[in-house]
Amino acid sequence: MMKDLFDISGRIAVVTGANSGIGSAAAELLASKGANVALIGRREPDDPAIVELLGNVEEHKTLCKYYQCSVSTESDVVATAQRIKKDFGRVDILFNNAAAAKLMFLEEMTEEQWDLTVDTSLKGTFLCCREFGKIMIEQKRGAIVNMASIAGVLGLPRGTAHHSAAKAGVMGFTRAAAVEWAKHGIRVNTIVPGQIGTSSLQKVFETNEKFKQDILNDIPLGRVGLPEEIAHSVLFLVSDAAGFITGQTLIADGGTVIK
Numbered sequence: 471m472m473k474d475l476f477d478i479s480g481r482i483a484v485v486t487g488a489n490s491g492i493g494s495a496a497a498e499l500l501a502s503k504g505a506n507v508a509l510i511g512r513r514e515p516d517d518p519a520i521v522e523l524l525g526n527v528e529e530h531k532t533l534c535k536y537y538q539c540s541v542s543t544e545s546d547v548v549a550t551a552q553r554i555k556k557d558f559g560r561v562d563i564l565f566n567n568a569a570a571a572k573l574m575f576l577e578e579m580t581e582e583q584w585d586l587t588v589d590t591s592l593k594g595t596f597l598c599c600r601e602f603g604k605i606m607i608e609q610k611r612g613a614i615v616n617m618a619s620i621a622g623v624l625g626l627p628r629g630t631a632h633h634s635a636a637k638a639g640v641m642g643f644t645r646a647a648a649v650e651w652a653k654h655g656i657r658v659n660t661i662v663p664g665q666i667g668t669s670s671l672q673k674v675f676e677t678n679e680k681f682k683q684d685i686l687n688d689i690p691l692g693r694v695g696l697p698e699e700i701a702h703s704v705l706f707l708v709s710d711a712a713g714f715i716t717g718q719t720l721i722a723d724g725g726t727v728i729k
């Protein structure tokens with residue numbers, strides 16, 4: 471019988487920013503493919519979003535635990551990586567998905583917003599890679615997916631300069647990490663989603679028809695993506711099907727950047 475290259479049964483997967491959108495879709499998909507999942511978010515464990523997330527992931531009957539941790543705070547990430555190692559014994563998969571970006575035009579950009587965005591997307595990715603990467607180095611095996619965005623590839627006129635800078639940084643960071651850690655058996659790749667129909671985008675679509683049409687006109691496939699479709703790309707990159715792929719940027723955007 472042919473081996474199922476997408477079977478990740480028994481592997482330990484860490485997902486950051488797991489309580490909404492793409493993060494929760496990835497957490498559920500990885501659990502449905504057999505992974506035990508450690509979910510990271512900045513909210514209290516009794517927050518309704520966390521309770522709902524755990525309920526959805528636990529349906530897949532794999533081990534699942536939530537850790538309150540801000541990915542941009544070094545002491546939080548160091549302590550959480552140690553707790554996850556103690557609770558699960560190892561870490562095979564890391565999906566660095568957390569981000570925070572409020573749209574703001576450049577001439578009005580505050581230092582606070584710049585720092586929040588860059589610290590969450592870029593520094594958070596670095597800190598999580600460093601701490602979970604140390605565990606993977608001991609194991610001589612691991613797969614990391616870092617989350618970027620088409621905002622890091624294209625110039626967009628929508629107040630994304632801080633977000634664009636952080637996500638372009640994530641892509642450069644990923645290539646350097648992939649080359650440094652190839653000798654440890656660790657693969658590191660980036661996903662670049664286009665416009666994805668998470669609940670926040672759907673809310674804007676309902677109130678701003680022009681914005682919606684502008685966005686859809688930029689997408690050759692004529693629709694926004696689903697969070698689950700980005701989760702599928704995550705599964706591919708962390709699975710054995712992508713065993714010879716590292717340092718790459720997988721663009722899942724309905725054709726936007728090739729237009």
Ligand SMILES: NC(=O)c1ccc[n+]([C@@H]2O[C@H](COP(=O)([O-])OP(=O)(O)OC[C@H]3O[C@@H](n4cnc5c(N)ncnc54)[C@H](OP(=O)(O)O)[C@@H]3O)[C@@H](O)[C@H]2O)c1
Nearest residue numbers: 487489490491492512540541567568569617619663665666
């Ligand atoms: N949706 C799109 O169209 C799109 C397109 C391209 C790229 N992306 C990228 O995809 C990723 C997920 O986006 P999404 O659309 O699913 O947005 P989202 O729902 O806002 O997800 C971001 C997650 O990160 C969490 N987070 C923020 N700061 C954190 C911190 N310091 N520590 C830990 N967690 C933190 C958020 O928690 P709270 O809920 O508590 O804020 C939230 O769960 C992001 O990296 C985003 O840039 C999204």
